[in-house]
Amino acid sequence: AQRVTQPEKLLSVFKGAPVELKCNYSYSGSPELFWYVQYSRQRLQLLLRHISRESIKGFTADLNKGETSFHLKKPFAQEEDSAMYYCALDPGATNKLIFGTGTLLAVQP
Amino acid sequence: DSGVTQTPKHLITATGQRVTLRCSPRSGDLSVYWYQQSLDQGLQFLIQYYNGEERAKGNILERFSAQQFPDLHSELNLSSLELGDSALYFCASSPGQDLYNEQFFGPGTRLTVL
Numbered sequence: 001a002q003r004v005t006q007p008e009k010l011l012s013v014f015k016g017a018p019v020e021l022k023c024n025y026s027y028s029g030s031p032e033l034f035w036y037v038q039y040s041r042q043r044l045q046l047l048l049r050h051i052s053r054e055s056i057k058g059f060t061a062d063l064n065k066g067e068t069s070f071h072l073k074k075p076f077a078q079e080e081d082s083a084m085y086y087c088a089l090d091p092g093a094t095n096k097l098i099f100g101t102g103t104l105l106a107v108q109p
Numbered sequence: 110d111s112g113v114t115q116t117p118k119h120l121i122t123a124t125g126q127r128v129t130l131r132c133s134p135r136s137g138d139l140s141v142y143w144y145q146q147s148l149d150q151g152l153q154f155l156i157q158y159y160n161g162e163e164r165a166k167g168n169i170l171e172r173f174s175a176q177q178f179p180d181l182h183s184e185l186n187l188s189s190l191e192l193g194d195s196a197l198y199f200c201a202s203s204p205g206q207d208l209y210n211e212q213f214f215g216p217g218t219r220l221t222v223l
Contacts, residue, residue, distance in 0.1 A: 043112070044199065044214040086152065095142070095203075096165050097212070099152035 002027050002091045006100035013077050014108050021072040021103050023061075023087030032090040033070040034097070035061055039083045047072075047085070057081070077107045113202050113215035121221045127188040130218045134181055134202030140164070141183040142203075142212060143175055147196035158183055159205075190222045 003026040013019055025031055033050040048056045050063050050070060061072045070087060087100040114133045122128055134141050143155040154167035158177035169175075172190075177183040187194060197217045203210035 043216055044201075046211045049211075088152075094165055095140070095157055095212075096154045096167050097142075097144075097152075098154065099144075101151040 002089065002098055004087050004089050004098050004100035006085075006087055006103050008103045009101070010104045010106065012106045012108060015079055016076050019072075019074045019077045019081070019105065019107075021085050021087075021105065023070045023072065023100060025068050025070065025087075025089050027068075027089060027091050029092055031063070031070075032093060033061070033063060034088040034090070035059070035070075035072050036086040036088055036099070037083050038086070044086070077105075079107045079109055081105060082107045113200055113213055115198075115200050115215040115218050117218060118216070119219045119221075121223065122190060123223055124190055124192060126190050126222075127186065128190065128220065130185040130187070130198050130200075130220070132183045132185070132200030132202075132215060134183070134200075135213055138202035138204050138213070139181065140203045140205060140210070141177055141181070142201040143169075143183070143185050144199040144201065145196050146199060146217070147193075152199070155185070187220070192222050195220055195222045 005024045035047040037047040038044045059074045063070050084102050084104050086102045088097045116131045139160045142157045144152050146152045155169040156175050157165040161177050172188050175185045199217045200215045201212040203212045
């Protein structure tokens with residue numbers, strides 16, 4: 001079954017510390033993966049997508065097909081990074097996004 | 110607000126009732142997507158419409174139906190409501206139906222079934 005797993009419900013780090021939000025997926029084909037973010041009182045929005053190989057707000061994510069992972073990383077966390085982060089999978093380019101349950105990132109001052 | 114809009118913001122109703130949730134996509138977007146976010150299931154894709162036609166279907170219950178009108182707004186109809194239907198319902202829109210079209214989300218409608 002196609003599935004996205006985000007094992008941590010909450011990740012709390014101090015400002016300036018490295019951040020890694022874990023995402024593992026279950027899909028037999030070539031996955032298209034995304035990270036979405038929801039800041040407090042704001043809408044869910046796209047942060048970055050695997051296919052673009054981009055770095056947004058200092059965040060990067062690398063697809064590891066061997067480990068079926070797409071972890072989100074940032075070397076130095078900022079307080080404004082505090083938000084809910086969702087990993088999502090589009091199996092077979094169908095536009096049917098499959099979301100993980102989300103990880104709440106709390107960056108302490 | 111030129112983004113995705115959803116009405117109502119909150120809806121409280123009783124089991125067995127029927128409700129309609131409304132979504133207006135961003136100006137120029139042809140695709141509309143509906144998602145359900147419940148506490149135990151996370152965000153789940155329900156259905157996609159593109160320019161008035163159904164394009165993709167997720168795990169949408171038979172009690173639920175949707176449509177997209179000529180002006181591109183969409184409605185999600187939920188009938189014979191059960192307690193378990195209580196959730197946040199999100200609508201998203203995108204310019205087309207390609208994978209590379211970013212989906213822009215609305216603020217959601219919170220449905221409470223008592």
